[in-house]
Amino acid sequence: MRRDRTRRMASGAAVVLALVGILSALAPPLRGRLDPLLDVLPLAVPLGAQTVLIPVSVALLLLARGLRLGLRQAWGITTGLLLISVALHLLKGADLPEAALNLVLAGWLSAQARSFPVRSTRARTRRVLTLLAGGAVAALVVSVALVVLVGTWRHPRETLMAVVERLFGVRDMPLDRLRGGHVGALSLVTPALLALGLCLIVLVLWALFSPRAAPRLSAPDHLASRERARKIVAEYGGDTLDYFALRDDKDYFFAADGVVAYSVRRGICLVSPDPIGPPATRGALLSEFLTFVEEHGWAVAIIGAREAWLPLYEAARLHPVYLGDEAILDCPGFSLQGKQMKALRGAVNRVRKTGIEVTFHDPSAMTPEEAADLLAISGESRQGAVERGYSMTLSRMFDPADTGLLLSVARFADGRPAGFIQWVPATDIDGFSLDVMRRSTEAGVPNGLTDYLIVSTAEHLATQGMRGLGLNFAVMREIVAGERSGRLAEVSRRALHALSGKAQIESLWKFNAKYDPEWRARFVILDALDSAAAQSLAIADAEGVTELPGIGRVLRRPAATP
Secondary structure (H helix, E strand, O other), rough: OOOOOOOOOOHHHHHHHHHHHHHHHOOOOHHHHHHHHHOOEEEEEEEEHHHHHHHHHHHHHHHHHHOOOHHHHHHHHHHHHHHHHHHHHHHOOOOOHHHHHHHHHHHHHHHOHHHHOOOHHHHHHHHHHHHHHHHHHHHHHHHHHHHHHHHHOOOOHHHHHHHHHHOOOOOOOHHHOOOOOOOOOOOHHHHHHHHHHHHHHHHHHHOOOOOOOOOOOOOHHHHHHHHHHHHHHHHHHOOOOHHHOOOOOOOOEEEEEEEEEEEOOOOOEEOOOOOOOOHHHHHHHHHHHHHHHHOOOOEEEEHHHHHHHHHHHHOOOOEEEEEEEEEEEEOOOOOOOOOHHHHHHHHHHHOOOOOEEEEOOOHOOOOHHHHHHHHHHOOOOOOOOOOOOOOOOOOOOOOOOOOOEEEEEOOOOOOOOOEEEEEEEEEHHOOEEEEEEEEEOOOOOOOOOOHHHHHHHHHHHHHHHHHHHHEEEEEEHHHHHOOOOOHHHHHHHHHHHHHHHHHHHHHHHHHHHHHOOEEEEEEEEEHHHHHHHEEEEEEEEHOOHHHHHHHHHHHHHOOOOO
């Protein structure tokens, strides 16, 4: 955490000094400082230093990203550029305060090498060098073409030298000496070429100091890792979210006889569920995983964390943020009797009168024909093009390796499926946790079918001597339900109410609340609040919020044009 604080301070200081450098380069030097310099240096030296300070400061601005990620290359290049900035500030106009600040930061950074352990991979370095070479050639060709368009090609050698100089901000060779050119047009070429050179610097440094990609395994190796994770989940996993560690799109980190399921999106390492392993080694497992994350330069966000893990996360200086509550139904104690159950009781009785019955299956044991019937209706009531959910859906059905799941199927009297719910095992509650629920959209499917499926499943588990049923997750339930007071809570409640039309925030809470469940708080764990916006977007993308009609248009990345 000290290393993280160092990286955050270094990144912020680099941004400040970069902006100071740009402003200093754009401002004319003070005459009182410049005159003594001109006694020993030609005017071209201060002018050249002033111009070169711009790309150096822009580079420092971009290097701040690499410093924040803990990249060793960013640390080395930044230290060097700070020393160059010291010289440029002195040569530009004896700017002693600016030079001193750059020198102090360079000295401090040189002593903090251990806080920047992330090394670039050879593949990344090769790609960046290829980009640099290709970009340099392209910039040179475009620049020469630009000069020729407004001038002539009477002096090829001089033209090339003038172009290369201007890509880096140097103006020693005037373009208007190239006979045949239009002086007015040529005066616009210098800033255009400098802008092109800055763009090349931006592209190269952005590519070089982006977070490292996640290690990619071959399909057989990934499958083997998932089966290894499956054994750990079977032995130590029991939370309602633990089985979802076996999703197809998750990678695995193994340490301390445990596993962490994660995936990396836009430099954000998303983790869900909490790490799984022996209770005695949880601290070691979390510590080794955070070291692994740090070595790759990722930010980390843990989705759906349990309260039991909060002390460990807080000890690691991670920041818990209340996310909402999961509804847990007590099957033996559940009853449709009573005034508060009147609406639910009416919905269930209405479906029963239609002759629909519910049967229960292990989906891995169903015949291909039965599976095909259910898959045919699985996408009918889904919103969006893909299955949403990263922390609370399995992302697949009828995989032979997924044994021990429960499938509740509602069928018409003639045997046709009207809807279904798939549940995954959750031994901590001695029952199952909701995975996916679907209903047919054909005529004749009564309202209340989902309620009927849930109630029937609860009754079935009670007869089997089982106890718990994990239902939907209610986002920000305490705020939506008005259980938190204060002005901020009221403003948040109104904002969530406004979003409910698109994201079903209020309706999910009300749907769960009618079962009178036990509420269990869930949290998002962030490693640094300064990257909270990027982490939130990555979570929204993973959970499929970008697939929701309306709100998805705001968050979805533009699709590539065919």
